[in-house]
Amino acid sequence: MNDRPEDTNSGPAAAARTVLVTGATGYIGGRLVPRLLEAGHRVKVLVRSPDKIAGVPWLEQVEVVRSSLDDAAALQDALQGVEVLYYLVHSMATGAGFEAKEKSMAELAAKAAAAAGVRRIVYLGGLHPRNTKLSTHMRSREAVGETFLSGAVDAVVFQAGVVIGSGSASFEMIRHLAETLPVMPAPSWVRNRIEAIAVRDVLYYLVAAASLDRPVNRTFDIGSRDVLTYAGMMNEYATEAGLPRRLILALPVPAPKLAGLWVALVTPIPLSMSLPLVESLQHDAVSMEHDIDNFIPQPEGGLTNYRTAVALALGKERDGQVETTWANAGVDADPLPSDPDWAGHRVYVDERTFHSDVDPRHVWTVIEGIGGRNGWYSLPLAWQVRGWLDKLTGGAGLLRGRRHPKNLAPGEVVDWWRVERIDRGRLLRLRAEMRAPGRAWLELSVEPDGTGSRYRQRAIFFPRGLSGRLYWLAVLPFHSIIFPAMSRNITAAAQTIANAEASQRAT
Incomplete structure (x- = not known):
């Protein structure tokens, strides 16, 4: 039996580093910190509001720096002695100036890292096709990655698609749509091809990036190698959750704004998140290359396929057994105080x-x-x-x-x-x-x-x-x-x- 939680994958043995994690109050960042500690790294976290991590079990094992990413002096001071900077900040805000602000913060972080002598920046962006008009948020994430790659510090920019894990906004949208709507009129993008990735594999790659022993400055597409349509993902979820197959009617219109509003109405996900999530689904999200295999070996036992990732997110072990305790059935193995109230199973x-x-x-x-x-x-x-x-x-x-x-x-x-x-x-x-x-x-x-x-x-x-x-x-x-x-x-x-x-x- 595999008794590891859904967001755990043991990485290769590595030399200890001093790392700074930004975005530790977010979904990925909050789950990355304990994995870095388990790998033997010395961890600092930079947070605007320390109250958001007041209840996390790893709090006493890290150094907490209270600051924001737009404070250049404080950021450079926090980066002193740091070898690896994890930049895991991405706003879901909308409105004029959003892209410019995101890029400006990335430029500031890149300059502060260079001034402090940081060896590597690790960033998690979005998986997207080349030479395609992207949504505002996907375009912004691409620009942030390019900012780091063009800076003085080597950068590892991972590009991932839909992250499957209880509490992940992308997964929660699949969960709530599939569970709420047995018949679903949907825009044409439900036919788009998606390569999801289990949260445990995302964390595995992020941890391993700290210990790459050669200069690397490039993007890496990461995914499960398991490609489905978005409609297929919802039906595979339904099967794993013990639900009847969903009837999904793909209409010949993209309608991203209308679809975002519809998602906000039928799921607990707020409109401020549903709109950018839906807009990011307007194109295929499939790995164009698998070069990561030449730098970081796959996790022991291989990458997690989509169905297994869903089973883990639902609280199932890989042998198909279901946890029976109400307190942890269907919720993330390590729920954090910063998780939104819409994350996890409907209770x-x-x-x-x-x-x-x-x-x-x-x-x-x-x-x-x-x-x-x-x-x-x-x-x-x-x-x-x-x-x-x-x-x-x-x-x-x-x-x-x-x-x-x-x-x-x-x-x-x-x-x-x-x-x-x-x-x-x-x-x-x-x-x-x-x-x-x-x-x-x-x-x-x-x-x-x-x-x-x-x-x-x-x-x-x-x-x-x-x-x-x-x-x-x-x-x-x-x-x-x-x-x-x-x-x-x-x-x-x-x-x-x-x-x-x-x-x-x-x-």
Whole structure:
């Protein structure tokens, strides 16, 4: 079994360098830093807002420089003693002057690197055809790369297409479109040929670039060598996610602005990102050369193909097994505080809390005894109807009960649930085995709250496709009745236990 996360690929052994990473609060930069540390490099990060990396696990292992890339003096000072500069900054802003500002910042960085004696600049640009009119953002990325290549410091400019990894904006657009729209009228660019690349392979090449032992000043196209149309990518995603094949109707118009607006409406990706993403899809994105193989060997086991990259992004291991813990299923293996709130799998949560004067241990007694003959503490008929429906459709239903009326252990059955985790006295997490268009969990927990307790329950649902989203909307009215009552009644049952115990002590 491959137990490495989706964004990990071990690179070749290399001499330690001192590196400065810009863009450490971004998707690639934030994931590159720990890989550089693992490779033995000394890492500095330059960030405008250190608060954005306050919770990252690698914070204490790096030197943080608070500055911006338009401060020439501060940048040159930060680059003192640095051998490799990773330039991973690219704005998704729009408007007049955008391209000029991006190029100006790159020129400033190139000059500061030369003045500080930096040996190499590493930049990640976009994969695009030659001699073709590019979108504003793709043209800007090409110009930034050319700025570094024409400077005094050697530059390695990687050109990558769609990056496949949970949290990557390009991947999230594929994910949300494929899951939301079983039938999709789409512009003509869905027929364009795309060579995607797994985020783990992008990071592998970026880390390896720091240790190239010969002068290099050129671009390298990098990709999976697995070429699909954009429509094919969405259908391959659907297959890997267990969804029916999507019907994609390619219309004979490009309509980038209209398509960008449509993406923003049907997915959580904001318009400020959907527009440049869609504009960048107006042309093929396929490697024109594979010269990188002459400089950096492919990762152990070879490059990650598209389907495997999708499986990893969905939280699957390469042998096809799926992670079952709700906390990490379908999200990036290393989620970061700087990740946008639209990144990762769509998750619906119904959360309820209830404060009471009851001792937490009495609340826990009720939690651990839930289900079976004790029931679910709210509208028994509604639970029974749902159980009958589940049984009729081939599910587990409510007839399985539980092994012991008071005690639970991981892996045990509780009606249509299975105990996924139990921290005795504190937390019980149940994974649903009922029939539903998605995956569901119920988490019950209690903690001290002054002289009493704070009870919390969370219903967590990962929808599968449009039917999963509609299912959640359909059950919301029932949740609004069942779950508040459940939290009140569990606390009331705990109070009854406490009263009985007090009465027994009194006699």
